[in-house]
Amino acid sequence: MNKGVAITGMGIISAIGNTVEENYASLVNNRIGISTIENITTLHSEVIKVGEIKKTNQLLVDELELSPDNNFSRTAMLGVIAAKQAVQNANISSINEYKTGLISATSVGGMDMTEIHYYDYFKNEDLVRYISCHDGGDVAHKIADELGLKGMVSTISTACSSAANSIMLGARLIKSGKLDRVIVGGTDALAKFTINGFKTLMILSDGYNRPFDNDRKGLNLGEAAAYLVLESDDIVKKENKKVLARVSGYGNANDAFHQTASSENGDGAFLAMEKAFQVANLNPEQIDYINVHGTATPNNDLSEGRAIARIFGEKTPDFSSTKPFTGHTLAAAAAIEAVYSVLAIQNNVVFPNLNFETPMEEFNLIPQTTLKTKNIEHVLSNSFGFGGNCSTLIFSKSE
Amino acid sequence: MRKTYINGLGCISTQETFDTVFLEKAEINENDTVFAVKSPVYKDFISPVAIRRMAKGVKNGIVASAMAMKEANVTVADAIITGTGMGCIEDSEKFLTAIIDNKEEFLTPTSFIQSTHNTVGAQIALGLQCKAYNLTYVNGSVSFESALLDAKLKIEEQEANTILVGGIDENADYTTSLFRLAGTIKKENESPYKVLNSTTNGAVYGEGATFFVLENEIKDTTYAEVLDIEIINKLDVNEVEVKIVDFLKASGLQISDIDAVVLGYNGDVEFDVYYKLLSTNAFVNTPQIYYKHLSGEYNTSSAFGLWVGAKIIKTQNIPEIISVNKLKKSAYKTILLYNQYKGIDHSFTLISTS
Secondary structure, eight states, rough: OOOOOEEEEEEEEBBSSSSHHHHHHHHTTTTTEEOOOOOOOTTTTOOOOEOOOOOOHHHHHHHHTTTOOOOHHHHHHHHHHHHHHHHTTOOOOOOTOOEEEEEESSSTTTTHHHHHHGGGGGGGGGGGGGGOOOOHHHHHHHHHHHHTTTTTTTEEEEBBBBHHHHHHHHHHHHHSSSSSEEEEEEOOOOOOOHHHHHHTTTTTTTSSSOOOTTTOBBBBOOOOEEEEEEOOOOHHHHHOOOEEEEEEEEEEEEEEOOOOSTTTTTTHHHHHHHHHHHHHHHOOOOOEEEEEOOOHHHHHHHHHHHHHHHHHTTOOEEEOOOOHHOOOOOHHHHHHHHHHHHHHHOOOOOOOTTTTBBBBSSSOOOOSSOEEEEEOEEEEEEEGEEEEEEEEEEEEEOO | OOEEEEEEEEEEOOOOOSSSSSSTOOOOOOEEEBBBOOOOOGGTOHHHHHHHHHHHHHHHHHOOOHHHHHHTTOOOSSEEEOOOOOOOOHHHHHHHHHHHTTTTEEEHHHHTTTTTTTTHHHHHHHHHTTEEEEEEEOGGGGHHHHHHHHHHHHHHSSSSSSEEEEEEOOHHHHHHHHHHHSSSOOOOOOOSSOTTTTTTSBBBBEEEEEEEEEEEEEEEEOOOOEEEEEEEEOOOOGHHHHHHHHHHTTTOOOGGGGGGEEOOOOOOTTTTTHHHHHHHHTTTOOOOOOEEEEEEEOTHHHHHHHHHHHHHHHOOOOOGGGBSSSOOOOOOEEEEEEEETTTTTEEEEEEEEO
């Protein structure tokens, strides 16, 4: 196998915890974060459940000690919290000491503020400062500023696979020597925009999401941010850094089937996984755990399941979707699941796929439904998005 | 290391930039603060059913990418990489307005489906049935340069030989009104809106779609080689020259080797100082080019800038209409592009004759 790129730090905030440790504790104790929405006033609050972080915007402002006239979107605030944790976890004291970059990911960006103030901008001069926080890049700039980072900053937006691509790009930038160190991940806050968008597509569950269950009814939206620090082997050696795990493989392909639906045989997913194995120089049988995309929509799980069956044949490794814990956190999903993949490797556990009862009739794929302890060397993590964007990451234990 | 060449261009802009040689029909508009694209005949490229459904950014992206591929004489791509600052803002606006106006009721999914930032890249992939690498960057004014840098890296990694790279942004009415309110766009009633030597705040705005076919081989259609790209989130005015010197050094060059410099002047008196300082110091003896008086400012207008740079190398000519200092050179071998927006999202792009 290829050695892969070192992960030396990670940070996360999600509906199941405000730190990496809290997230892990929730995952191993079946503490889910799916609840009734509180921070957004929406017509649908009674009929949907979401993976909401139970902190108001004001609380986040206070925690980050932002000035009262700040123009941070919720997406940016969540991102700053997770990115700061990651940098601290990697024991970085002087952020610009090496060629350091930030590759972020988001799908809603500052939409959470735009939708609150949309018509009020013309009525209240005080609000005008929020206009410029709408675009995705603003989130990355705010994170970079809060970290004091000066260097390459960019943002990827490929819907629900966004953060997988930021981790992939980060790994490539390290491998090519363009950067010595890069902070990668993604952030997305809940917004009326996405709640109503997914509602019109009729893929929101009215209960708790049930990935890979025959009677699954759709997804729960969630909000989260997670970032990882990737560093070159030169830095790792020079600073005697602790390596949490490695990004050993990555693949990106397009399903080229439909703007929002996945193809029946999961061509894009198949190609993304195939490519990731190629890059990692690993075989499917070496995978110990798959953290599936598993959104619990009828379409995703069927398509992903078929692609998994095509890649792994009869010998499917243990797999689970962690979305019953967190909800589907869109552009951040691949980043929080990257943190969970690293936790699986560090602790030698497979996290349970909650809410599963009945196997899907189309194939014989049964997720791991209870916490399982076993040696984990390699984890494969899938993320797929609108626009046919399919991405796969492989994480490996660092020897 | 494998080299990267620009082998085809497609440009839909606020000027006539298709079926033309190089800005011979360009017109300077100093009466408007927002320019609209000169639309191509969409039905020559897209089915009538699809035309009705698609927002203009998607249509322009599809047409510009088709033009670039036709010119480069390629039918398949090993990667499709796009950049867009504001994304599919027309559909985003449409869906958000409906949510608010109808109080979350009676919504249909079409505009939501088309509102994601990766819609253009996705629709091009769908049209070409291209299952290859597909990515969209959304970081303000380095959205396009991020895509370009990724593409160059892909070619160097030997992961791709033919790549479609483009920058797309579209204007939408309500967002434009918000940009006016925020002072991003120049105030009304202050015309003529001059981009050079402007004394007012805000920029003149535009929209467009500019695509490039990048390949690892020189062909008959080759415009230029892409030597290097660098992205920096933040710089002070007086740091830029030092960064440029370092950037050029990495390619074994110095400022005197640059035959022309393409600058992102957009008429915002507050931030054009970044360019002005270079114009009057480091590059005072270098032919200087500007283009946003023709294209308007938008997050991916720097892709129009690269289109200009590539055309200069190919035609060995700087049209009068884009010249800042009227200097000429007998040959244009190496061109540097520098862009920033409101003091952030700085990019340097270096191209040369192949």
